[in-house]
Amino acid sequence: MDVTSVDEVLMCADPREWRVGDSWLAGGTVIYSYGTDITRGAPRRLLDITGAGWQPLTWHRDADGALSLEIASTCRIADLRALADDPTPGGVMRAELPGLDLIPPVCDSFVASWKIWHVSTVGGNVATALPAGPMISLLTAWDATALILRPDGRRRRARVADLVVGPAKTRLGYGELIRSFLVPAESLRQQAAFRRISLTERGRSAALLIGRRTSEQSLRLSVTASVFRPVMLDIAADDLSAGIPPIPAADAPLDIPPIPIADAPPARRRPTVATSAGWGVGGQVGRRRGESAVRGESVARGSRAVRADAAAWRTAIDVAAGRWYDDIHGEPEWRRRMTHRLGDEILAELLPGVATGVDDAVGRVTGDLRMERTTA
Numbered sequence: 001m002d003v004t005s006v007d008e009v010l011m012c013a014d015p016r017e018w019r020v021g022d023s024w025l026a027g028g029t030v031i032y033s034y035g036t037d038i039t040r041g042a043p044r045r046l047l048d049i050t051g052a053g054w055q056p057l058t059w060h061r062d063a064d065g066a067l068s069l070e071i072a073s074t075c076r077i078a079d080l081r082a083l084a085d086d087p088t089p090g091g092v093m094r095a096e097l098p099g100l101d102l103i104p105p106v107c108d109s110f111v112a113s114w115k116i117w118h119v120s121t122v123g124g125n126v127a128t129a130l131p132a133g134p135m136i137s138l139l140t141a142w143d144a145t146a147l148i149l150r151p152d153g154r155r156r157r158a159r160v161a162d163l164v165v166g167p168a169k170t171r172l173g174y175g176e177l178i179r180s181f182l183v184p185a186e187s188l189r190q191q192a193a194f195r196r197i198s199l200t201e202r203g204r205s206a207a208l209l210i211g212r213r214t215s216e217q218s219l220r221l222s223v224t225a226s227v228f229r230p231v232m233l234d235i236a237a238d239d240l241s242a243g244i245p246p247i248p249a250a251d252a253p254l255d256i257p258p259i260p261i262a263d264a265p266p267a268r269r270r271p272t273v274a275t276s277a278g279w280g281v282g283g284q285v286g287r288r289r290g291e292s293a294v295r296g297e298s299v300a301r302g303s304r305a306v307r308a309d310a311a312a313w314r315t316a317i318d319v320a321a322g323r324w325y326d327d328i329h330g331e332p333e334w335r336r337r338m339t340h341r342l343g344d345e346i347l348a349e350l351l352p353g354v355a356t357g358v359d360d361a362v363g364r365v366t367g368d369l370r371m372e373r374t375t376a
């Protein structure tokens with residue numbers, strides 16, 4: 001579709017060049033399919049960041065030898081999917097990083113053809129902030145942080161879970177550009193469980209839950225698609241639930257080592273290429289319910305770990321969610337019940353013998369997508 005408001009398209013990944021009326025352009029699969037920028041309104045200029053030359057995937061080791069994965073915002077879905085098949089990611093044996101097993105089902109949750117997978121980007125998915133944004137689900141579950149370049153030349157970091165605040169709404173300020181996402185290797189080393197449900201087989205996600213076992217007796221659960229914004233809960237055995245530190249608030253300082261970043265090349269004129277992406281988007285963005293999108297935030301973020309019990313965690317997620325997302329891909333009450341069901345399954349899978357009230361969920365795998373585990 002033409003973006004008829006646009007006068008100029010530049011190759012530019014430098015926020016200092018950004019001015020009012022500009023939109024960053026990555027794969028263009030949202031901008032061209034809607035014919036506008038659904039996060040900011042009709043753009044006058046598009047700043048195409050795909051020529052920045054950023055390495056899609058980079059492994060870092062800090063002075064103590066700790067590994068982390070940097071995913072460029074311009075990393076395409078297809079590049080990320082290929083990482084799951086790397087036999088020695090970051091120079092370690094693949095089986096040492098079971099968290100990478102999440103990549104295939106998460107990419108499959110991106111219900112699109114290989115053509116879309118080869119142009120759309122991880123950063124574009126996060127910045128669009130749709131509830132069914134599978135990259136948001138993955139990066140939230142991995143506790144990833146975004147590195148953000150600002151128009152004043154400075155940089156800041158934000159947790160992906162905090163960056164997304166509602167359908168098509170983020171905490172990105174005007175002109176801010178996501179450079180990359182940093183994933184701690186600890187998240188990749190921990191065992192994970194994945195559940196997703198959709199009204200139709202391989203349809204848009206109506207609820208997507210990922211659990212990550214943070215210890216023998218605790219897990220971190222992230223809920224997306226059924227809620228307006230990502231919701232995270234720490235769930236732990238009774239005797240641990242008072243001792244686990246709360247998930248930090250959005251404005252808490254981040255203690256993350258600096259990572260090297262290649263300088264962006266200077267802005268240059270880009271020849272306009274006719275691109276068209278047909279995407280049935282009716283109801284995709286859903287109704288905006290502004291305030292309700294963040295109502296549960298303080299409850300989820302300020303709380304201690306929830307007891308690993310079906311009734312306890314279900315109450316906690318109801319409070320944290322505030323309201324359940326409502327669009328053509330599922331009724332709110334159905335999404336709530338599915339979230340409860342899938343969450344019980346994750347508790348039963350990751351905390352066997354620890355979680356209570358989830359006996360019915362033992363061995364049950366609800367949903368249309370499966371997580372294949374890599375064995376040692």
Ligand SMILES: Cc1cc2nc3c(=O)[nH]c(=O)nc-3n(C[C@H](O)[C@H](O)[C@H](O)COP(=O)(O)OP(=O)(O)OC[C@H]3O[C@@H](n4cnc5c(N)ncnc54)[C@H](O)[C@@H]3O)c2cc1C
Pocket residue numbers: 023024025026027028029030031032033037038039040049073074109110111112113116119120121122123124125126127128130132133134172176177178179204205277278279
């Ligand atoms: C057939 C089809 C199926 C799809 N299925 C899904 C789905 O299941 N779930 C889903 O969430 N989406 C889906 N999408 C939408 C879209 O493809 C994805 O959200 C995709 O990841 C967007 O990436 P992009 O690079 O194409 O973004 P673009 O269209 O280039 O940009 C989208 C928005 O992000 C901003 N942006 C891009 N990169 C950055 C950055 N680095 N920093 C700051 N802002 C940035 C842009 O300014 C714009 O506002 C689908 C699209 C199609 C065509």
